[in-house]
Amino acid sequence: MRLLNRLNQYQRLWQISAGETQSTSVTELAAHCFCSDRHMRTLLRQMQDAGWLRWQSQSGRGKRGELQLLIAPESIRSEMLEQALNSGQQQNALALAQIAPDDLRTLLNPFLGGLWQNETPTLRIPYYRPLDPLVPGFLPGRAEQHLAGQIFSGLTRFVSHSIQPQGDLAHHWDVSADGLCWRFHLHATLHWHNGDTVTAAQLQESLQLLLQLPALQKLFSSVADIEITHPWCLTFKLHRPDFWLPYRLASYGSRLAHPQQPRVGTGPFRLVTYSRELVRLESHDHYHLGHPFLKAVEFWITPQLFEQDLGTSCRHPVQIAIGEPDELHHLQPVSNGISLGFCYLAQRPGARLSPAQSRRLVQIIHHTSLVQTLPLDENLITPSSELLPGWQMPEWPAEQAPLPAKLTLLYHLPVELHIMAEQLRLYLATLGCELTVIFHDSKNWDGCTQLATADLMMGDRLIGETPEYTLEQWLRCDPLWPNLLSAPQFAHLQATLDAVQRQANEQERYQALRDVFDTLMDNATLTPLFNYQYRISAPPGVEGIHLNTRGWFDFAEAWLPAPAR
Template sequence: MRLLNRLNQYQRLWQPTAGEPVQATVAELAGRCFCSERHVRTLLNQLEAAGWLTWRARSGRGKRGELTFLVTPESLRSSMMEEVLHKGQHQNALDLAQIAPEQLRHLLQPFLGGQWQNDTPTLRIPYYRPLEPLQPGFMPGRAEQHLAGQVFSGLTRFVTHSTLPQPDLAHHWQVSDDGLSWHFFIRSTLHWHSGEAVETSQLQQRLLMLLTLPAMRRLFISVKTIEQPHAQCLQFVLHRPDYWLPWRLASYCSRLSHPDDAQLGCGAFRIASFQESLVRIESHESYHLSHPLLKAIEYWITPALFDTALGTSCRHPVQIAIGQQDDLVHLRPVSNSISLGFCYLAIKQNGSLTPQQARMLMQIVRKHEVIATLPVEESLITPSTEMIPGWTIPDWQTLENVALPPKLTLIYHLPVELHAMARQLKQHLAALGCELTLIFHDAKNWADCAALDDADILMGDRLIGEAPEYTLEQWLRSDILWPRLLSGAQYARLQATLDSVQIHPDNATRYAGLKDVFSSLMKEAIVTPLFNYRYQISAPPGVNGIELNAWGWFDFTQAWLPPPSMS
């Protein structure tokens, strides 16, 4: 980018005097720009022709000329960035931002939020960390899980305000009377983001690839085969009835990418750029459902922004703000909710704690206000009173004179609030004569946690999707936590119970059976929810259609910006 190099050189000329007029020799100016005298003369002529400065040379070797600056580097960067964004040159915009990290905040502010660029409605979101590449199956990050739902489609899907799966790639489905054969009838007008028509055999191939992943195989353990009886149909043949199957296929982990390219989907948005500093998705012209009104969504990964009140996504990932510095006073919460997901504490069975000691520990967490006095911002979390709505935490009888073991080990992973929770619990147990060793697993789930078997107590985060009852069943089926937490007999009994629950066609019966499972796990002091998050999205006037979903994000297909003439 030639203009970027020229701006870089102009910055070097400007910096020593902060834009004040200066008298200097050509040799001195060449030294500032790390170039030859001949080149700096050419540069000065170009910058003067562009109207950036004036240079009055004096004849004679070593004579000082007068350099006067006419515009600031900041104003030049801003106008150049606006120009390249209007042209859709997003990489050039990133390059412009990276040349002045100390001024990145001021440079990007005018371009965040919702704007029309080159007649294209675009929403730019400041974000606090790089996004992990989207991959088939389970992903730990909440932002990545949400993004997968915008880029990829499944045979079925969840929609806002409903816990029941709806048609997606499949137009509809049928199940046999015995519940062992499911036919999903595939739409005939599907296209991948590349423009290639979707073939049913490609969907079958990707589904079979998913089932090679251990966690996905545990989730679909009842599936015997996936067959293609005709060109527009996929048939699932089961070992045992599983009336959760449409729910399993609607989950983000079951969204289908192209079998030859894991980044290529057929959802409402396609990936246009996936870099450490910028993720851009654009609307898919051949999308098979309702088309979004926004043309593009951009995540601007700018950690330098997150030390001020630029946006609450900068302050904490559960509270997202969309907007620019001048609009901050106008930002208003457009949607907020208490997360269905929760942080939890679990106690390993057949370990150092007896059942009575486990209940005693649970009482310490609940009765001693360990959660209520956590040193975290009050607006971020709220203590849990139930696993999910209607699944209340048991009220144990107070246990007295139950001594805890002299030493215990707690392993916990992200989010960061569990740091404070771990320290709080360590302090309370020390007062009872129990030394608590803390081990932090720096991840968002238990994958690759070598110390998991050494834990007496575990703390983690459980995200809840659009169908809370099913999501908890999925947790019990797929998470490696449970075979490590329970004894072999307990885990086998749990899986057998889940098998007996899934065979019921009636949704209410399955929900009730699953509630009994978790009521037992809580009553036996195996697991308890600790706190929920307070999700919030704030946006400036003019960004419409934003409503929090189960992931603490919003459906990009529903957001819209009024045309410039109407805003």
């Protein structure tokens, strides 16, 4: 990018005298800009033609001239950034933004939030960390899960204000009386983001690739085969009835990418750029459902900016601000709510802890204000004694059983569990129990080698659009359970889940699953700790934002009023 190189050279000139008029020679300027005298003369001429400076040379070899710099480099960079964004040159804009964090904060201010750029409604979101790759199957981060739902479609989907899966790539489905044959009838006008027509064979291949993933194998263990029984019909043949099947297919982990092009989907937005600095989505012109109002959504990712002050954009991963980072007071809370997802404590049953000791640990956490007094930001977490609303943990008589001399606690992100683990360690020390704390630096238990030996585990359980189904999926697929429970206990749990999924009646299925979790809470194997308070703030003029179960909002529903002419 020649203009950027020229701007960087101008920045060096500015640094000589902070913009003050100076008497200097071409040779001195060339030395400061690390170029030849000849190239320096060319640069001076180009910068003068652009109106950046005024150069009055003196005739004669070695004569000194007068250099007057007319515009601050920050103003030039801001103008160039706006031109790049207006013309859709995001990569050039990224190159322009590679400056010091404090300068970047000021530079990005006017371009974040909702703007009409070059007659295009665009939403720009500052984000606090690089995003992980969007790979098929389960993803650990809420932002990545949300993006997968915006870019890729499933045979079914979840929609706002409904816990029932709805049609997506399949406009409807039917099931045989014995629950072993499910037919999903496809839309006949589906298109991939690259413009190609979607075929049933491609969707069949994508599903078969998904089912090769270990976690998805567990999720779809009842599926015997997927057949094309009509050019626009996919038929699932099952080993045993599974009335969670439409829910499983609506999960973000079951969204389908092109079998040969894993970044190409059929969702409302197509992926244009996915880098450590910028993620850009653009609306899919051939989307088979309601078209988005926004043309583009961008994540501007500047981790170095937020290391010093998370409050500039994203005070916490669950509290998202869309807009100018230095002007948060202009942003308006547009949607908030208590997450159904929760942080939890799990205890290994029948190992170093007796049932009475396990119950006492739960009582220590919930009856000593240990959670309520965590030194965290106000309005960030809410202590909870329920897994889901109405799924209350048991009340036991006060336990006084002495704790073991030593215990081991293993935990993963979020950061609040750092504080929780340290608080618990200090408290147990006063009771004569030495707690060894081990941190697994991840958002989930994947790849954790200490799961099979720790006495206690703390983690975070995200909840999707249908809470009951999400918890069933957790028991089936998370590495926690086969490592926490003994082999017979885990086998019994899976057999119980198989019996639950046979229930065709939804309410009976929900109740049967609740019974499973009641048992886990009754024996203190699982205990809820706290929920997060999700919050989204946006500048005036960004409409259609409604908090979803992952603390985000459907990009396809957001919109920007047309600008006044």
